Amino acid sequence: MNQFQYVRPTKAQAAIDAVAKDANAAFIAGGTNLVDLMKRGVMTPQKLVDINRLPLRQIERVGTGLRIGALALNSAVADDRLVREKHPLLALALNAGASPQLRNMATVGGNMLQRTRCAYFYDVAMPCNKRQPGSGCGALEGINRMHAIFGFSDKCIAVHPSDMSVALVALDATVLLSGPKGDRKLAFADFHRLPGTTPERDTNLEPSELITAVEIPDSPFTRHVHYQKVRERASYAFALLSVAAALDLDGNTIKAARLAMGGVAHKPWRLAAAEQALVGQPATEAAFQRAAAVAMQGAKAFKHNEYKLRLGPNAIVQALKTAAAA
Amino acid sequence: MAANPEPDVPANHNENRRTFLKQSSLLTALALVPAPVVSAAEAKLDERVAESIEKVPLSLKVNGKKYKLSVEPRTTLLDLLRENLHLNGTKKGCDYGQCGACTVHVEGQRVNSCLSFAVMHDGQEITTIEGLADGDKLHPMQEAFVKHDGFQCGYCTPGQIMSAVACVREGHAGSADEIREYMSGNICRCGAYSNIVAAIQDVKQGGQKV
Numbered sequence: 001m002n003q004f005q006y007v008r009p010t011k012a013q014a015a016i017d018a019v020a021k022d023a024n025a026a027f028i029a030g031g032t033n034l035v036d037l038m039k040r041g042v043m044t045p046q047k048l049v050d051i052n053r054l055p056l057r058q059i060e061r062v063g064t065g066l067r068i069g070a071l072a073l074n075s076a077v078a079d080d081r082l083v084r085e086k087h088p089l090l091a092l093a094l095n096a097g098a099s100p101q102l103r104n105m106a107t108v109g110g111n112m113l114q115r116t117r118c119a120y121f122y123d124v125a126m127p128c129n130k131r132q133p134g135s136g137c138g139a140l141e142g143i144n145r146m147h148a149i150f151g152f153s154d155k156c157i158a159v160h161p162s163d164m165s166v167a168l169v170a171l172d173a174t175v176l177l178s179g180p181k182g183d184r185k186l187a188f189a190d191f192h193r194l195p196g197t198t199p200e201r202d203t204n205l206e207p208s209e210l211i212t213a214v215e216i217p218d219s220p221f222t223r224h225v226h227y228q229k230v231r232e233r234a235s236y237a238f239a240l241l242s243v244a245a246a247l248d249l250d251g252n253t254i255k256a257a258r259l260a261m262g263g264v265a266h267k268p269w270r271l272a273a274a275e276q277a278l279v280g281q282p283a284t285e286a287a288f289q290r291a292a293a294v295a296m297q298g299a300k301a302f303k304h305n306e307y308k309l310r311l312g313p314n315a316i317v318q319a320l321k322t323a324a325a326a
Numbered sequence: 327m328a329a330n331p332e333p334d335v336p337a338n339h340n341e342n343r344r345t346f347l348k349q350s351s352l353l354t355a356l357a358l359v360p361a362p363v364v365s366a367a368e369a370k371l372d373e374r375v376a377e378s379i380e381k382v383p384l385s386l387k388v389n390g391k392k393y394k395l396s397v398e399p400r401t402t403l404l405d406l407l408r409e410n411l412h413l414n415g416t417k418k419g420c421d422y423g424q425c426g427a428c429t430v431h432v433e434g435q436r437v438n439s440c441l442s443f444a445v446m447h448d449g450q451e452i453t454t455i456e457g458l459a460d461g462d463k464l465h466p467m468q469e470a471f472v473k474h475d476g477f478q479c480g481y482c483t484p485g486q487i488m489s490a491v492a493c494v495r496e497g498h499a500g501s502a503d504e505i506r507e508y509m510s511g512n513i514c515r516c517g518a519y520s521n522i523v524a525a526i527q528d529v530k531q532g533g534q535k536v
Binding site: 005031236 | 441508
């Protein structure tokens with residue numbers, strides 16, 4: 001691994017300044033993805049700014065929502081009483097991700113900033129426009145079993161690996177950011193971006209901006225929720241495809257719905273049209289199947305991931321059925 | 327040695343040149359480095375300048391013993407334990423956070439020591455497999471692994487046991503299914519899983535303090 005300088009500021013502003021004045025600097029929190037990428041030579045920061053001493057771990061009520069500090073550990077959020085009561089979908093998604101050890105290290109902000117698990121991104125001997133802009137996309141004509149069916153471009157067909165982010169986009173979360181130009185807020189749905197012609201940019205974070213917290217507004221989705229994750233072993237694997245589903249039921253009638261998919265696009269994929277198709281419908285398998293058909297409109301497969309075109313709607317129906325019965 | 331082929335060059339030419347380079351590079355380095363490093367350099371230990379830039383002080387408590395160390399930032403916690411402290415019980419399996427062989431407790435929480443830089447744990451308390459037993463008396467989880475044959479080759483075992491202890495402490499050992507889910511971060515290629523689950527259930531049901 002390359003050598004690097006290490007600093008450990010205790011104030012957010014000092015951390016932002018330390019990254020701002022060095023183009024090759026990076027923040028490090030849990031490190032579960034960055035250390036991995038550094039060992040493989042995929043990322044080679046010359047300076048690491050350790051933000052673990054910043055006071056950004058609280059989980060607290062703010063107005064009519066919940067604010068989760070960017071450094072709150074994935075395990076702490078999943079076990080938090082307020083999270084389980086107000087946003088059980090988030091707890092389910094978090095516990096579907098990684099392993100207990102990794103959830104004890106990974107933070108909320110770091111989870112959002114995970115890089116793709118595309119094998120071509122990880123292998124420095126392969127072309128990858130995300131790792132090395134202009135070098136080409138190895139996955140496009142390669143082994144693309146894990147890859148996107150929505151929102152891809154001819155430059156990149158990678159998917160975002162986070163489970164937590166699928167729940168957060170479904171729950172209409174907001175991201176709080178702090179940077180050299182001050183603080184700002186970003187809708188969670190606008191945090192991650194599609195690859196387009198610049199797949200090297202995963203998110204709309206500006207250089208040296210720091211995620212300080214995520215806010216989730218109160219919602220009626222406190223009971224009928226489910227996170228359906230399909231993977232190649234029972235646990236501890238990235239999603240082939242996942243679905244976050246939440247229903248607000250009046251008797252058996254759907255008053256409101258939230259649906260999002262993971263493992264299908266360069267960002268957590270909110271299914272707004274399918275949500276609309278569920279409103280006013282009875283919570284039946286037939287209605288779920290109609291919504292799933294709406295959700296899959298525009299999906300396109302590559303050579304090895306055609307299975308996702310069938311797995312997608314099946315997982316949506318399964319997630320909605322389980323949510324309705326919860 | 328034969329006669330000096332360049333008699334008009336002073337015999338100590340090379341030495342002068344080296345001294346000059348040493349001094350000038352030291353001055354350049356001094357202009358660029360932070361104060362603590364400068365003080366090290368002022369002690370006329372120019373070789374130590376580079377070392378000071380690379381290494382960072384680190385205080386740790388490992389298995390109850392305090393350490394004051396100086397480490398390169400790129401040293402992982404796993405490598406520090408194995409290479410610097412010679413605590414070889416913690417194993418390096420994949421080194422990429424995919425197998426769990428390197429599981430240790432940091433401040434009582436189980437983590438993958440391969441995916442963490444040691445310097446990030448300044449002031450923290452680490453427990454490794456070597457810190458689990460009470461002298462010659464095995465920890466109940468170690469005894470249960472022996473009793474239930476919770477291993478074959480044994481390479482994953484330190485990580486399995488550290489993870490298993492945490493699993494019970496966290497309250498995630500309520501059923502065989504829950505144990506399987508919460509032990510999923512520890513891979514055993516010999517396939518001793520069913521015996522590992524039995525060992526954890528035994529400890530959980532035995533109600534001993536873990």
